Amino acid sequence: MQISRISHVFSIYMTTLNSSNNNIDNYDIVPKGDLVIISYKGIFKSVTSEYLLNWIERFYSSQTFHPEIKMKCVFRISVELIQNLIHHSSSDDSVFFISKSHDGSACTLGTSNPVTTDQASTLSSLLTVLKNTPESELRGLKKTVLEGESRSSHGGGGMGLLDLTRISCGNIHYEFLPWPKDKDKLLFCLTIHLHSNPA
Amino acid sequence: MDNIIISGTPKTPEVSFLTSARTMKISGRSIPENSIDFYAPLIEWADGLCNSEGFVEVNIHLEYFNTSSSKCLMDLLKRIEASTDEACINWYYEEEDEDMLEAGEDYDAIIDLPFKLIATEIR
Numbered sequence: 001m002q003i004s005r006i007s008h009v010f011s012i013y014m015t016t017l018n019s020s021n022n023n024i025d026n027y028d029i030v031p032k033g034d035l036v037i038i039s040y041k042g043i044f045k046s047v048t049s050e051y052l053l054n055w056i057e058r059f060y061s062s063q064t065f066h067p068e069i070k071m072k073c074v075f076r077i078s079v080e081l082i083q084n085l086i087h088h089s090s091s092d093d094s095v096f097f098i099s100k101s102h103d104g105s106a107c108t109l110g111t112s113n114p115v116t117t118d119q120a121s122t123l124s125s126l127l128t129v130l131k132n133t134p135e136s137e138l139r140g141l142k143k144t145v146l147e148g149e150s151r152s153s154h155g156g157g158g159m160g161l162l163d164l165t166r167i168s169c170g171n172i173h174y175e176f177l178p179w180p181k182d183k184d185k186l187l188f189c190l191t192i193h194l195h196s197n198p199a
Numbered sequence: 200m201d202n203i204i205i206s207g208t209p210k211t212p213e214v215s216f217l218t219s220a221r222t223m224k225i226s227g228r229s230i231p232e233n234s235i236d237f238y239a240p241l242i243e244w245a246d247g248l249c250n251s252e253g254f255v256e257v258n259i260h261l262e263y264f265n266t267s268s269s270k271c272l273m274d275l276l277k278r279i280e281a282s283t284d285e286a287c288i289n290w291y292y293e294e295e296d297e298d299m300l301e302a303g304e305d306y307d308a309i310i311d312l313p314f315k316l317i318a319t320e321i322r
Binding site for chain 2: 046076080083086087139142146163167
Protein backbone atom coordinates (compact mmCIF):
# COMPACT_ATOMS: atom_id res chain seq x y z
CA MET A 1 0.00 0.00 0.00
CA GLN A 2 2.85 2.33 0.80
CA ILE A 3 4.37 1.74 -2.61
CA SER A 4 1.13 2.67 -4.34
CA ARG A 5 1.03 5.89 -2.34
CA ILE A 6 4.56 6.67 -3.41
CA SER A 7 3.69 6.17 -7.03
CA HIS A 8 1.32 9.15 -6.74
CA VAL A 9 4.02 11.58 -5.81
CA PHE A 10 7.15 9.95 -7.10
CA SER A 11 8.15 11.20 -10.49
CA ILE A 12 10.97 10.76 -12.86
CA TYR A 13 11.35 13.72 -15.10
CA MET A 14 13.41 14.16 -18.17
CA THR A 15 12.24 17.66 -18.78
CA THR A 16 14.18 20.85 -19.02
CA LEU A 17 13.28 23.25 -16.27
CA ASN A 18 13.40 26.97 -16.62
CA SER A 19 11.77 29.85 -14.88
CA SER A 20 8.65 29.72 -17.04
CA ASN A 21 8.29 25.97 -17.02
CA ASN A 22 8.64 25.10 -13.40
CA ASN A 23 6.02 22.41 -13.24
CA ILE A 24 7.09 21.04 -9.89
CA ASP A 25 6.21 22.83 -6.63
CA ASN A 26 9.10 24.15 -4.59
CA TYR A 27 11.68 23.21 -7.18
CA ASP A 28 13.04 26.69 -7.70
CA ILE A 29 16.35 25.44 -6.39
CA VAL A 30 16.90 23.25 -9.44
CA PRO A 31 19.59 24.93 -11.54
CA LYS A 32 18.07 26.69 -14.52
CA GLY A 33 18.21 24.56 -17.65
CA ASP A 34 18.98 21.35 -15.79
CA LEU A 35 17.28 18.07 -16.56
CA VAL A 36 15.55 16.68 -13.49
CA ILE A 37 16.34 13.00 -13.40
CA ILE A 38 14.44 12.03 -10.30
CA SER A 39 12.26 13.87 -7.86
CA TYR A 40 10.05 13.07 -4.92
CA LYS A 41 7.76 15.23 -2.85
CA GLY A 42 6.04 13.92 0.24
CA ILE A 43 6.72 12.40 3.61
CA PHE A 44 10.02 10.52 3.73
CA LYS A 45 9.94 7.09 5.35
CA SER A 46 12.13 4.03 5.23
CA VAL A 47 10.18 2.55 2.34
CA THR A 48 10.48 5.82 0.42
CA SER A 49 14.21 5.69 0.85
CA GLU A 50 14.43 2.11 -0.44
CA TYR A 51 12.37 2.99 -3.47
CA LEU A 52 14.32 6.15 -4.29
CA LEU A 53 17.76 4.62 -3.79
CA ASN A 54 16.82 1.66 -5.94
CA TRP A 55 15.73 4.05 -8.71
CA ILE A 56 18.84 6.14 -8.38
CA GLU A 57 21.08 3.13 -8.91
CA ARG A 58 19.08 1.95 -11.88
CA PHE A 59 18.81 5.34 -13.49
CA TYR A 60 22.39 6.37 -12.94
CA SER A 61 23.56 3.59 -15.20
CA SER A 62 21.21 4.80 -17.93
CA GLN A 63 22.36 8.41 -17.72
CA THR A 64 25.32 10.02 -19.38
CA PHE A 65 27.48 11.63 -16.74
CA HIS A 66 31.03 12.81 -16.95
CA PRO A 67 33.28 9.99 -15.67
CA GLU A 68 34.42 12.22 -12.81
CA ILE A 69 30.88 12.22 -11.40
CA LYS A 70 30.93 8.83 -9.72
CA MET A 71 27.88 6.75 -8.96
CA LYS A 72 29.18 6.04 -5.46
CA CYS A 73 29.39 9.74 -4.74
CA VAL A 74 25.87 10.43 -6.03
CA PHE A 75 24.57 7.47 -4.02
CA ARG A 76 26.31 8.48 -0.79
CA ILE A 77 24.99 12.02 -1.01
CA SER A 78 21.50 10.74 -1.79
CA VAL A 79 21.58 8.46 1.26
CA GLU A 80 22.53 11.29 3.60
CA LEU A 81 20.05 13.77 2.13
CA ILE A 82 17.15 11.32 2.17
CA GLN A 83 17.94 10.09 5.68
CA ASN A 84 18.17 13.70 6.91
CA LEU A 85 14.59 14.14 5.74
CA ILE A 86 13.50 10.86 7.34
CA HIS A 87 14.98 11.90 10.68
CA HIS A 88 14.28 15.61 10.71
CA SER A 89 11.18 16.31 8.61
CA SER A 90 7.65 15.02 8.98
CA SER A 91 6.22 17.41 6.42
CA ASP A 92 4.54 16.11 3.30
CA ASP A 93 6.07 19.13 1.56
CA SER A 94 9.56 17.65 1.83
CA VAL A 95 11.36 17.42 -1.50
CA PHE A 96 14.33 15.51 -2.87
CA PHE A 97 15.63 15.77 -6.42
CA ILE A 98 18.61 15.04 -8.64
CA SER A 99 19.25 17.02 -11.78
CA LYS A 100 22.03 17.19 -14.30
CA SER A 101 23.33 19.71 -16.78
CA HIS A 102 22.68 19.04 -20.45
CA ASP A 103 26.22 17.93 -21.16
CA GLY A 104 26.36 15.72 -18.05
CA SER A 105 29.33 17.61 -16.65
CA ALA A 106 27.45 18.69 -13.52
CA CYS A 107 24.97 17.05 -11.23
CA THR A 108 22.89 18.72 -8.53
CA LEU A 109 21.22 16.98 -5.62
CA GLY A 110 18.84 18.92 -3.43
CA THR A 111 16.26 18.84 -0.70
CA SER A 112 13.80 21.27 0.74
CA ASN A 113 11.70 21.00 3.86
CA PRO A 114 10.01 23.38 6.29
CA VAL A 115 11.87 24.12 9.52
CA THR A 116 11.19 26.23 12.57
CA THR A 117 13.10 29.48 12.98
CA ASP A 118 15.11 27.88 15.81
CA GLN A 119 16.06 24.99 13.53
CA ALA A 120 16.95 27.47 10.80
CA SER A 121 19.24 29.31 13.17
CA THR A 122 21.00 26.09 14.21
CA LEU A 123 21.37 24.90 10.61
CA SER A 124 22.63 28.28 9.46
CA SER A 125 25.29 28.38 12.19
CA LEU A 126 26.48 24.86 11.44
CA LEU A 127 26.57 25.33 7.68
CA THR A 128 28.36 28.66 8.01
CA VAL A 129 31.10 26.97 10.04
CA LEU A 130 31.37 24.09 7.57
CA LYS A 131 31.48 26.34 4.53
CA ASN A 132 34.18 28.47 6.13
CA THR A 133 36.31 25.47 7.06
CA PRO A 134 39.11 24.93 4.55
CA GLU A 135 38.78 21.67 2.64
CA SER A 136 42.11 20.55 4.05
CA GLU A 137 40.69 20.79 7.59
CA LEU A 138 37.36 19.07 6.98
CA ARG A 139 38.89 15.62 7.26
CA GLY A 140 40.40 16.42 10.64
CA LEU A 141 37.07 17.84 11.77
CA LYS A 142 35.32 14.68 10.65
CA LYS A 143 37.78 12.56 12.61
CA THR A 144 37.15 14.62 15.72
CA VAL A 145 33.38 14.25 15.39
CA LEU A 146 33.74 10.55 14.59
CA GLU A 147 35.79 10.00 17.71
CA GLY A 148 33.45 12.07 19.90
CA GLU A 149 30.92 10.47 22.18
CA SER A 150 27.80 12.29 21.00
CA ARG A 151 25.14 10.10 19.45
CA SER A 152 21.62 10.82 18.31
CA SER A 153 18.83 8.34 18.97
CA HIS A 154 19.42 6.74 15.57
CA GLY A 155 23.18 6.53 15.91
CA GLY A 156 24.33 9.63 14.05
CA GLY A 157 26.10 12.47 15.69
CA GLY A 158 25.95 15.54 13.52
CA MET A 159 28.15 14.11 10.81
CA GLY A 160 25.71 14.22 7.92
CA LEU A 161 26.22 17.84 6.83
CA LEU A 162 29.94 17.58 7.49
CA ASP A 163 30.22 14.53 5.28
CA LEU A 164 28.14 16.19 2.57
CA THR A 165 30.46 19.20 2.66
CA ARG A 166 33.51 16.96 2.30
CA ILE A 167 32.14 14.77 -0.47
CA SER A 168 31.11 17.82 -2.51
CA CYS A 169 34.45 19.59 -1.93
CA GLY A 170 32.53 22.43 -0.30
CA ASN A 171 29.99 22.80 -3.11
CA ILE A 172 27.10 22.78 -0.67
CA HIS A 173 24.64 25.67 -0.69
CA TYR A 174 21.62 26.57 1.37
CA GLU A 175 18.95 29.17 1.72
CA PHE A 176 15.86 29.74 3.80
CA LEU A 177 12.77 30.83 1.89
CA PRO A 178 9.41 32.04 3.21
CA TRP A 179 6.94 29.17 3.53
CA PRO A 180 3.45 30.44 2.73
CA LYS A 181 1.72 27.54 4.47
CA ASP A 182 3.04 28.56 7.89
CA LYS A 183 4.51 31.98 8.52
CA ASP A 184 6.30 30.70 11.61
CA LYS A 185 8.36 28.33 9.47
CA LEU A 186 10.90 28.67 6.70
CA LEU A 187 11.66 26.40 3.78
CA PHE A 188 15.19 25.05 4.17
CA CYS A 189 16.66 24.46 0.70
CA LEU A 190 19.92 22.55 0.50
CA THR A 191 21.73 21.85 -2.76
CA ILE A 192 24.94 20.03 -3.51
CA HIS A 193 26.68 20.48 -6.83
CA LEU A 194 29.03 17.92 -8.29
CA HIS A 195 31.16 19.05 -11.17
CA SER A 196 33.45 17.12 -13.44
CA ASN A 197 36.07 19.64 -12.37
CA PRO A 198 35.27 20.60 -8.77
CA ALA A 199 38.16 23.08 -8.58
CA MET B 200 28.07 -17.54 22.80
CA ASP B 201 26.13 -18.24 19.63
CA ASN B 202 27.40 -17.19 16.24
CA ILE B 203 25.75 -14.19 14.63
CA ILE B 204 24.98 -14.75 10.96
CA ILE B 205 22.92 -12.08 9.19
CA SER B 206 22.28 -11.94 5.47
CA GLY B 207 22.89 -8.67 3.70
CA THR B 208 20.04 -6.47 2.53
CA PRO B 209 20.07 -3.33 0.34
CA LYS B 210 20.48 -1.31 3.55
CA THR B 211 22.26 -3.54 6.02
CA PRO B 212 25.49 -5.50 5.73
CA GLU B 213 26.12 -9.19 5.78
CA VAL B 214 27.41 -10.16 9.20
CA SER B 215 29.34 -13.26 10.18
CA PHE B 216 30.52 -13.28 13.79
CA LEU B 217 31.92 -16.72 14.60
CA THR B 218 32.67 -17.70 18.17
CA SER B 219 34.96 -20.68 17.64
CA ALA B 220 36.93 -19.04 14.81
CA ARG B 221 37.06 -15.79 16.80
CA THR B 222 36.41 -13.78 13.69
CA MET B 223 34.02 -10.96 12.89
CA LYS B 224 33.15 -10.02 9.35
CA ILE B 225 30.96 -7.15 8.17
CA SER B 226 30.52 -6.74 4.43
CA GLY B 227 28.29 -5.07 1.86
CA ARG B 228 26.31 -1.92 2.53
CA SER B 229 25.55 -0.30 5.81
CA ILE B 230 23.01 2.46 5.36
CA PRO B 231 20.22 1.72 7.86
CA GLU B 232 18.15 4.64 9.09
CA ASN B 233 18.74 3.52 12.65
CA SER B 234 22.25 2.17 12.95
CA ILE B 235 22.08 1.72 16.71
CA ASP B 236 19.32 -0.87 16.35
CA PHE B 237 21.52 -2.85 13.98
CA TYR B 238 24.91 -2.48 15.64
CA ALA B 239 24.05 -2.63 19.36
CA PRO B 240 23.78 -6.46 19.44
CA LEU B 241 27.01 -6.76 17.43
CA ILE B 242 28.89 -4.51 19.85
CA GLU B 243 27.59 -6.51 22.80
CA TRP B 244 28.64 -9.77 21.13
CA ALA B 245 32.12 -8.39 20.34
CA ASP B 246 32.52 -7.32 23.94
CA GLY B 247 31.74 -10.86 25.09
CA LEU B 248 34.17 -12.45 22.65
CA CYS B 249 37.02 -10.04 23.35
CA ASN B 250 36.73 -10.60 27.07
CA SER B 251 37.55 -14.29 26.58
CA GLU B 252 41.07 -15.41 25.87
CA GLY B 253 42.43 -15.66 22.34
CA PHE B 254 43.22 -13.64 19.27
CA VAL B 255 40.38 -11.90 17.47
CA GLU B 256 40.29 -11.01 13.77
CA VAL B 257 37.96 -8.32 12.48
CA ASN B 258 37.29 -8.04 8.75
CA ILE B 259 35.42 -5.04 7.43
CA HIS B 260 34.64 -5.00 3.73
CA LEU B 261 32.02 -2.36 3.13
CA GLU B 262 30.94 -0.93 -0.16
CA TYR B 263 29.11 2.06 1.34
CA PHE B 264 28.23 3.18 4.82
CA ASN B 265 26.25 6.15 6.05
CA THR B 266 27.44 8.55 8.70
CA SER B 267 25.43 6.94 11.49
CA SER B 268 27.00 3.58 10.62
CA SER B 269 30.43 5.21 10.75
CA LYS B 270 29.76 6.20 14.35
CA CYS B 271 28.55 2.70 15.22
CA LEU B 272 31.59 1.12 13.57
CA MET B 273 33.73 3.40 15.69
CA ASP B 274 31.85 2.21 18.79
CA LEU B 275 32.45 -1.40 17.76
CA LEU B 276 36.16 -0.91 17.19
CA LYS B 277 36.58 1.12 20.37
CA ARG B 278 34.88 -1.62 22.36
CA ILE B 279 37.22 -4.22 20.91
CA GLU B 280 40.21 -1.97 21.60
CA ALA B 281 39.09 -1.49 25.20
CA SER B 282 38.57 -5.21 25.76
CA THR B 283 41.70 -6.76 24.27
CA ASP B 284 45.03 -5.99 22.70
CA GLU B 285 45.02 -9.39 20.99
CA ALA B 286 43.11 -8.30 17.91
CA CYS B 287 43.72 -7.10 14.40
CA ILE B 288 41.49 -5.24 12.00
CA ASN B 289 41.50 -5.83 8.25
CA TRP B 290 39.87 -2.99 6.35
CA TYR B 291 39.12 -3.93 2.73
CA TYR B 292 38.43 -1.28 0.11
CA GLU B 293 38.08 -1.41 -3.64
CA GLU B 294 41.12 -0.02 -5.38
CA GLU B 295 40.36 3.51 -6.63
CA ASP B 296 37.74 3.96 -3.92
CA GLU B 297 39.51 6.81 -2.18
CA ASP B 298 36.62 7.49 0.17
CA MET B 299 36.75 4.00 1.65
CA LEU B 300 40.53 4.14 1.85
CA GLU B 301 40.37 7.48 3.67
CA ALA B 302 37.73 6.14 6.02
CA GLY B 303 39.99 3.20 6.85
CA GLU B 304 42.91 5.53 7.44
CA ASP B 305 40.78 7.61 9.81
CA TYR B 306 39.83 4.57 11.89
CA ASP B 307 43.44 3.42 11.84
CA ALA B 308 44.54 6.79 13.22
CA ILE B 309 42.06 6.57 16.09
CA ILE B 310 42.07 2.87 17.03
CA ASP B 311 45.18 1.57 18.70
CA LEU B 312 45.18 -1.96 17.29
CA PRO B 313 47.03 -3.52 14.34
CA PHE B 314 45.14 -2.23 11.31
CA LYS B 315 45.64 -3.41 7.74
CA LEU B 316 44.29 -1.52 4.74
CA ILE B 317 43.76 -4.05 1.97
CA ALA B 318 42.94 -3.03 -1.61
CA THR B 319 40.69 -5.37 -3.57
CA GLU B 320 39.86 -5.50 -7.24
CA ILE B 321 36.85 -3.54 -8.41
CA ARG B 322 33.85 -5.85 -8.58
